[in-house]
Amino acid sequence: MTKKTAIITGAGTGIGAATAELLAAEGWKVVLAGRTKDSLDSVAGKINAAGGEAIAQVCDVLNEDDVKALIVAAGDRLDALIHSAGQGHCLTIDELSLEEWQQTLDVSVTGAFLTAKYALPLMRATKDGEGHIIQIGSLASGGTWYLEVGYGTAKGAQIKFALHLESQMKVDFEAGGRKINVFSVCPGTTDTPFWDRIPQREAVPELTLAASEIAWMVGEVIKKPDTNAEELKAIKPRAEIVIQRQAPFERWDNVVAIKHESHG
Numbered sequence: 001m002t003k004k005t006a007i008i009t010g011a012g013t014g015i016g017a018a019t020a021e022l023l024a025a026e027g028w029k030v031v032l033a034g035r036t037k038d039s040l041d042s043v044a045g046k047i048n049a050a051g052g053e054a055i056a057q058v059c060d061v062l063n064e065d066d067v068k069a070l071i072v073a074a075g076d077r078l079d080a081l082i083h084s085a086g087q088g089h090c091l092t093i094d095e096l097s098l099e100e101w102q103q104t105l106d107v108s109v110t111g112a113f114l115t116a117k118y119a120l121p122l123m124r125a126t127k128d129g130e131g132h133i134i135q136i137g138s139l140a141s142g143g144t145w146y147l148e149v150g151y152g153t154a155k156g157a158q159i160k161f162a163l164h165l166e167s168q169m170k171v172d173f174e175a176g177g178r179k180i181n182v183f184s185v186c187p188g189t190t191d192t193p194f195w196d197r198i199p200q201r202e203a204v205p206e207l208t209l210a211a212s213e214i215a216w217m218v219g220e221v222i223k224k225p226d227t228n229a230e231e232l233k234a235i236k237p238r239a240e241i242v243i244q245r246q247a248p249f250e251r252w253d254n255v256v257a258i259k260h261e262s263h264g
């Protein structure tokens with residue numbers, strides 16, 4: 001039997017790279033997607049050198065042909081799709097250009113749509129166990145802040161996409177299809193290259209989460225897809241981590257926030 005296989009977008013850096021490393025260490029074959037070949041090759045090289053199985057696939061999640069090729073690169077089975085590709089900014093509406101607005105919205109939302117749309121046929125056809133689609137949202141998915149009019153709108157829409165998709169996956173399962181779980185992990189400030197393009201704020205390592213801590217939550221959600229904020233809080237890897245239901249999506253178990261205690 002071939003290894004369980006996960007596609008991870010945004011896997012050349014940050015949360016996506018940490019998630020790929022964690023899943024590969026747990027025995028998954030991982031397919032790494034992003035636009036920059038060098039960073040994908042570097043993460044894949046590290047995983048393969050450690051005895052794991054990683055494939056680097058250059059893919060802009062906004063390019064339909066790239067996304068189709070990404071699914072082909074996964075091979076004959078697909079068990080998880082983790083959409084971590086994203087970009088952020090801290091800008092008011094007056095400062096925000098149309099280009100930045102569209103790019104931020106597109107990578108979060110259109111990227112989530114395209115990757116799920118083309119992953120689903122292979123994920124459904126894989127009959128061994130359950131499938132998982134996990135969105136890396138943000139505290140900004142639910143919060144309101146004057147410098148996140150673009151980013152917060154994009155990350156909020158990404159969670160709504162996930163919730164609508166989940167309702168279809170339930171209908172499909174009831175009709176005899178593979179059980180495919182949909183979950184949104186919503187991090188607070190995390191120390192990654194995300195902040196390199198945002199001069200207005202910085203991630204202070206002692207006051208933020210590490211990418212590996214977001215990856216930890218993804219790993220736990222895959223192991224126990226019907227988990228919730230309360231269960232995850234009970235097993236958090238260090239005291240300074242706060243795990244809670246993500247407002248205003250509290251009524252859904254499958255939308256969970258994770259942040260450093262210093263994050264208001």
Ligand SMILES: NC(=O)c1ccc[n+]([C@@H]2O[C@H](COP(=O)([O-])OP(=O)(O)OC[C@H]3O[C@@H](n4cnc5c(N)ncnc54)[C@H](OP(=O)(O)O)[C@@H]3O)[C@@H](O)[C@H]2O)c1
Binds near residue numbers: 194
């Ligand atoms: N860091 C934080 O504080 C934080 C907090 C909350 C939520 N998040 C979310 O976490 C996710 C991961 O971010 P991160 O912190 O790990 O930052 P990151 O290191 O900048 O990772 C984002 C990745 O997305 C990739 N990407 C961007 N546009 C893409 C596209 N069109 N197609 C394919 N890949 C694309 C980038 O690679 P290429 O440029 O090579 O394509 C990059 O590797 C994002 O969705 C972000 O919104 C981050």
